[in-house]
Amino acid sequence: xxxxxxxxxxxxxxxxxxxxxxxxxxxxxxxxxxxxxxxxxxxxxxxxxxxxxxxxxxxxxxxxxxxxxxxxxxxxxxxxxxxxxxxxxxxxxxxxxxxxxxxxxxxxxxxxxxxxxxxxxxxxxxxxxxxxxxxxxxxxxxxxxxxxxxxxxxxxxxxxxxxxxxxxxxxxxxxxxxxxxxxxxxxxxxxxxxxxxxxxxxxxxxxxxxxxxxxxxxxxxxxxxxxxxxxxxxxxxxxxxxxxxxxx
Amino acid sequence: xxxxxxxxxxxxxxxxxxxxxxxxxxxxxxxxxxxxxxxxxxxxxxxxxxxxxxxxxxxxxxxxxxxxxxxxxxxxxxxxxxxxxxxxxxxxxxxxxxxxxxxxxxxxxxxxxxxxxxxxxxxxxxxxxxxxxxxxxxxxxxxxxxxxxxxxxxxxxxxxxxxxxxxxxxxxxxxxxxxxxxxxxxxxxxxxxxxxxxxxxxxxxxxxxxxxxxxxxxxxxxxxxxxxxxxxxxxxxxxxxxxxx
Numbered sequence: 438x439x440x441x442x443x444x445x446x447x448x449x450x451x452x453x454x455x456x457x458x459x460x461x462x463x464x465x466x467x468x469x470x471x472x473x474x475x476x477x478x479x480x481x482x483x484x485x486x487x488x489x490x491x492x493x494x495x496x497x498x499x500x501x502x503x504x505x506x507x508x509x510x511x512x513x514x515x516x517x518x519x520x521x522x523x524x525x526x527x528x529x530x531x532x533x534x535x536x537x538x539x540x541x542x543x544x545x546x547x548x549x550x551x552x553x554x555x556x557x558x559x560x561x562x563x564x565x566x567x568x569x570x571x572x573x574x575x576x577x578x579x580x581x582x583x584x585x586x587x588x589x590x591x592x593x594x595x596x597x598x599x600x601x602x603x604x605x606x607x608x609x610x611x612x613x614x615x616x617x618x619x620x621x622x623x624x625x626x627x628x629x630x631x632x633x634x635x636x637x638x639x640x641x642x643x644x645x646x647x648x649x650x651x652x653x654x655x656x657x658x659x660x661x662x663x664x665x666x667x668x669x670x671x672x673x674x675x676x677x678x679x680x681x682x683x684x685x
Numbered sequence: 686x687x688x689x690x691x692x693x694x695x696x697x698x699x700x701x702x703x704x705x706x707x708x709x710x711x712x713x714x715x716x717x718x719x720x721x722x723x724x725x726x727x728x729x730x731x732x733x734x735x736x737x738x739x740x741x742x743x744x745x746x747x748x749x750x751x752x753x754x755x756x757x758x759x760x761x762x763x764x765x766x767x768x769x770x771x772x773x774x775x776x777x778x779x780x781x782x783x784x785x786x787x788x789x790x791x792x793x794x795x796x797x798x799x800x801x802x803x804x805x806x807x808x809x810x811x812x813x814x815x816x817x818x819x820x821x822x823x824x825x826x827x828x829x830x831x832x833x834x835x836x837x838x839x840x841x842x843x844x845x846x847x848x849x850x851x852x853x854x855x856x857x858x859x860x861x862x863x864x865x866x867x868x869x870x871x872x873x874x875x876x877x878x879x880x881x882x883x884x885x886x887x888x889x890x891x892x893x894x895x896x897x898x899x900x901x902x903x904x905x906x907x908x909x910x911x912x913x914x915x916x917x918x919x920x921x922x923x924x925x926x927x928x929x930x
Contacts, residue, residue, distance in 0.1 A: 486806075487807070514809035515809045517807055521800045521804060525800040526801075528796075539808050542708055543808070543809070
């Protein structure tokens with residue numbers, strides 16, 4: 438479980454996160470939703486330590502991540518996999534080298550075992566045989582799948598996804614959502630997904646946190662979100678004509 | 686004030702760069718990759734510039750010797766001294782600051798804006814160390830080798846110009862290369878080159894690492910890397926010359 442306790446984050450004089458307290462549970466796909474600029478990306482970056490928080494606590498199974506030094510954080514970071522919005526694959530490495538990179542840096546597996554693990558991860562994301570392709574040769578959906586394969590290479594306990602289906606067609610987006618959800622169940626990972634895609638919310642949102650103006654505005658699941666009477670949440674969820682039509 | 690801020694951030698970054706690498710085997714492999722990228726890929730430009738500048742220095746020296754009292758061996762001597770003391774270590778380092786410096790800054794800058802640096806950090810890797818340290822080591826080792834290569838080619842270019850124009854005979858030129866030779870001048874050139882290589886790789890690495898934003902900022906970082914590296918090289922050239930000669 439990951440827990441954020443009363444975290445505050447400022448950029449200059451602007452407070453981006455205001456006393457945010459939230460829990461993300463193991464084996465569940467936890468979604469953070471909100472408008473652009475609401476603070477959800479900052480929240481995720483604070484959780485993984487890319488931004489330092491100004492006050493509060495971040496606990497990974499009761500280990501206070503926010504108080505650790507870079508070296509101490511390293512051990513927790515090796516339990517974290519992250520899927521970035523643009524994939525963040527290393528341009529100068531092919532698919533096999535990208536997926537195998539965390540293994541090369543942090544595992545004691547032999548080169549043969551590393552390749553076996555890479556092939557397993559690629560097989561798991563339906564990219565068997567793509568080992569020698571370069572990132573520039575991949576489609577948007579393939580980039581995300583390779584990034585997922587790299588994120589799960591070290592058997593992470595925690596998986597963070599920053600807008601995993603942005604820029605993808607609805608069919609591929611659905612595929613990525615289902616893949617993340619399946620991996621979460623299969624490996625019993627604590628998954629935190631940052632999204633504003635309503636399809637993801639309805640399909641895989643086992644726990645949903647709605648962030649608005651830097652505060653936790655609402656928490657629930659994909660069934661409760663459709664019947665909630667929270668005004669701000671409804672403005673966000675039913676922003677499009679299609680969703681309003683579906684509701685009525 | 687901005688310059689002092691930059692210096693402070695540069696020193697803080699270097700504190701993260703010069704620590705023990707996460708995996709020595711990966712670090713050594715990275716150094717060899719950088720030998721290729723920073724050194725071997727620059728061979729062509731070093732070859733062309735060195736031969737032509739060596740030829741020009743020899744011809745200009747020959748043109749300026751009017752007095753029959755000055756022996757023609759001075760052409761070889763002057764070419765050798767110019768190339769070893771200044772042209773190869775300083776001019777070639779300035780050329781490399783343009784070629785290699787912009788490459789380093791744009792590579793790291795692009796990694797920064799496309800979140801590849803964040804991806805390294807999430808994995809528990811020290812990105813500054815992983816990305817910059819192999820470049821510094823590779824540069825400090827390979828640039829002096831490039832400079833030795835450049836010195837040889839410059840002297841060869843001078844010889845080629847002398848014999849093809851008939852201004853100086855081959856014997857006079859080669860004799861000129863040999864007279865009053867002090868091996869310390871080569872040591873001085875190599876020390877200068879190693880320091881310049883350190884400046885090019887760390888200053889360019891710093892500008893790449895500090896990139897925020899998008900493609901435009903990557904271009905700006907690349908330009909700043911070349912400008913700052915060149916200015917610092919020129920300043921250190923004066924300091925090192927005063928200290929070493």
